[in-house]
Amino acid sequence: MSLLEVSGLRKRFGGLVAVAGLDLSMTDGEMLGLIGPNGAGKTTVFNLLSGFLAPDGGEILFGGRSVVGLKPHEICRLGMARTFQIVRPFPQLSVLDNVKVAALARHPAMPAALEAARAVVERVGLGPRALSLASGLTLADRKRLELARALATEPALLLLDEVMAGLNATEIDAMVRLVSGINAGGISVLLIEHNMRAVMSLSHRIVVLSFGEKIAAGPPREVAADRRVIEAYLGEEYVHPAQA
């Protein structure tokens, strides 16, 4: 049984077709990269998967069970957690308290939740700043916090939305190591990313979206050489005659 099975996913906003019949599947333990030019519909897919948007059509099976129509918090409880492209920390709470809110989903008692939160905070490397107010963190730390919160809900599948965006090279390397470690620990990851180096090095497989449609899928190397992908990102002129 595959972890995630998406078939015929459709979503339109008025006249704009954001997602046009997407098929996607993930197996347990996989790291799948979701790439595509801006406006391709990637975040919309995340919103559809995590229950923030209702699809116009299609099916989403998570662990064999349909999650279409479920509310975001129910989907989270089932084991699919997401981060937001523009991070949303609880500004007036400390790092630890931020993660504690997430941990409470699995550990209703405060002491247990705090302990679980502390462990996650250490895991993502925010230990020294555990008591700092979230509003005072750097962007890199806020991204870690966002990741930590999602982790604290103990998901089977983690949806990461551009978790590298805005980070410098050193921070990206650290984040890549972190995400890789999370995946190695058994959590499947579906990540939207613009940073090609990161996506290529992390992903087992890649799916490419353009204008709401899947135009390519496969191992990173294959996808990178696919002419349709190059065309979508850079335009026709850049397709090398040798690849045509």
Add this chain to the structure above:
Amino acid sequence: MKLLALLAVAVLVGLPWVVGSYLVTVMIFIFFYAYLGQAWNIVGGYAGQLSAGHAAFVGIGGYAAALLSARAGLSPWLGMWIGGALAAALGAVIGYLGFRFGLRGFYFVLLTVAFAEICRVVALNVDAVGGALGLYITFTGDPRQFQFQDNRVYYYIALVLMLAATALVWAIERHRFGAYLTAIRQDESACEALGVDTLRVKMLAMILSSFLTGIGGTFYAFYLFSLQPNAVFGIPLSVEIVIRPIVGGAGTVMGPLLGSFILSPLAEISRTYFAQGGWTGLHLIVYGVLLIAVVLFLPQGAYPALRRLVPRRPA
């Protein structure tokens, strides 16, 4: 800190035996409005759902208990719970309509105001519940009917209400429910993504808040011996309820108490000294100025500001 609190409570317990009746009355108002403010605090402060129609719950609780006592001979000690339940029912309706339909901020405020005003207009026009004259409670001084000859009994009841509500909020803060409320106030969508059933949590807060406020309505009715639709359902009462926690610190345990201890004496002074000279409403001007000042300079209220003045001992 705990010692200080115990000391304060001891002082309050002993107070009625050393001060005159007038001061006892002032204290009753301080405690009572602190209680109402604390009840509001649950949904308005912690959950951040600004309700400007909480008077509706006071009115419903009061009217229910008063009517049950007068028409059915039911002791207010029991009627109190029914009043609270009815208020909670209205709270559930308002909460459901507001939260389910995604009304936030200003729209939610307006919804609460609309319901309170509807209650007021209905109470004003339905003669069966007293109409424009309202309800009057005949004085019997019978404790079984929640009436006491001695002012001091009301004092202790009000004190217990205030302390109980405060203890409840203190407990909530340390419980998962409280953590969820605080998080929802800051970012509801993020909460949803973290497995929090925000609708359920908000509903719970609203129901609890309105229930407690409804119980307060019974105290109101049987302390003042009269229920006037404009007074008990009107916006002025909602303002009195809301302003104490906001000035004192919404979303904190001590906020409503601090707010009430600051504002109630103020209101009383202005009412006593200025009402005769045609200066009715002066205390409301002060409320308005304080509200503006708090928003501009102390948005989190007086209590958090005071806490920052006192250096924290390292954990």
Add this chain to the structure above:
Amino acid sequence: MDATLVGQGLLSGFLFGGVYSLMAVGLTLIFGVMRVVNFAHGDMMVWGMYMAWLLSVRAGIDPYVGFLVCAAGLFVLGFVIQRGLVERIVDAPHEMQILLMLGVALVLENAALVAFGPDPARVRSPVAQGTIWLGPIFVDVARLLTFALAMVLTAALWLFLTRTDLGRSMRAAADNPYGARVIGTDVRTVYAAAFGVGAACVGAAGALVSPILPFQPTSGLGLSVTSFNIVIIGGMGSLPGAFVAGILVSVAESMGAVFLSPSMKELVSFGLLIAILLFRPAGLFGKTAA
């Protein structure tokens, strides 16, 4: 049901709607440009009424002339409120803005109470006396004049917003505050002017109503709530919406008074409000929330 009564109700509701429209247009302008909900709107209107009263009683100026002074006075008040208070919390969470304007409302309402006392006041207009008969239905000259002037003011406002630079800047800032800043608009002045204009509208509305109805400081609250009703029904930020909804709500209230009872007419507008809040919060003309 007596047709005359219904007709009478329709007519007076329609005419009074002119005032409601002017009131609502002011409120929606303030919201549209600054995203500020003016909880003090009704209290500003009351001050417009009392200013007209002062002019009439102290200076013998007819309210149908004095309304311009009232508008100017309220413009200044609105300008000062925006510049002095609202501007400071432009980045604060929305609840803060609500509480701030609530504070302003409390101050205005009770300052009026202290200054003028709680008893209802009335303004006499020597100009607008008498009634005109249209068949079995009659209309007060005063109401007609109020309606006419309210329409004139609304038209003037429309011209201001579409033909003048400042007006266009306001509309630009309403549509795209960030963009307006980028092209160098002095946003602070535009905002303050917008609040001023919105307040002027409701101040004028107050003055125009003062010869028709008795008023007292506590009327402010009810007027605020009515303004919100109208603006939500019409669509927050939509000027045509506020205009149409003003007349609609006035007629609905009038019909409520005819068919139910005068004191229950508020139930009609509240019922309408709740219905709109639930089913079409964008209102009749409103854009869907960002």
